[in-house]
Amino acid sequence: MLLLNADGWSVANIADILKCHEHTVRATLKRWQNAGLCGLWEKGGRGQKPTWQPSDLDYLVDCLESEERTYNSRQLAVKLAADRQVHLSPTQIRRLLKKRTIDGSAPDRAIASVKTPSRELPQPPNSFN
Numbered sequence: 001m002l003l004l005n006a007d008g009w010s011v012a013n014i015a016d017i018l019k020c021h022e023h024t025v026r027a028t029l030k031r032w033q034n035a036g037l038c039g040l041w042e043k044g045g046r047g048q049k050p051t052w053q054p055s056d057l058d059y060l061v062d063c064l065e066s067e068e069r070t071y072n073s074r075q076l077a078v079k080l081a082a083d084r085q086v087h088l089s090p091t092q093i094r095r096l097l098k099k100r101t102i103d104g105s106a107p108d109r110a111i112a113s114v115k116t117p118s119r120e121l122p123q124p125p126n127s128f129n
Contacts, residue, residue: 001028056086057096064097073097 004014011029015022031039060076071079073090080086080093088096 001025002032005029052086052088052096056080056084057100059084060093060097061100 001014001018004017005011005025009017011022011025014025018025028040060080063076063079064071073094076093077088077090080088
């Protein structure tokens with residue numbers, strides 16, 4: 001936006017090119033003029049606040065590690081809603097657990113006999129003797 005404006009483009013043309021509203025272009029240019037580069041950064045407090053706490057995720061991880069049974073994400077969502085009154089979608093639970101790298105393909109859970117044995121590569125002959 002700033003570069004196009006500096007080249008003399010109108011607000012309407014910039015909005016068409018960047019597929020945004022003219023008000024957004026004007027607000028961005030005004031923030032740039034008033035506060036410089038710092039004016040372009042998003043201010044804190046924007047967006048929806050999380051409905052869960054890290055302790056809720058710790059609870060799910062503890063359930064997965066300590067209980068004998070296995071859970072899918074839909075069952076974890078129901079368990080979290082029933083036990084802690086936190087309502088998350090199964091998709092969100094999968095994302096959060098994936099960020100914590102809790103998945104079934106962890107290297108420490110692989111069976112040693114199934115792993116491909118490592119082998120040493122043959123050394124090339126030394127031709128500089």
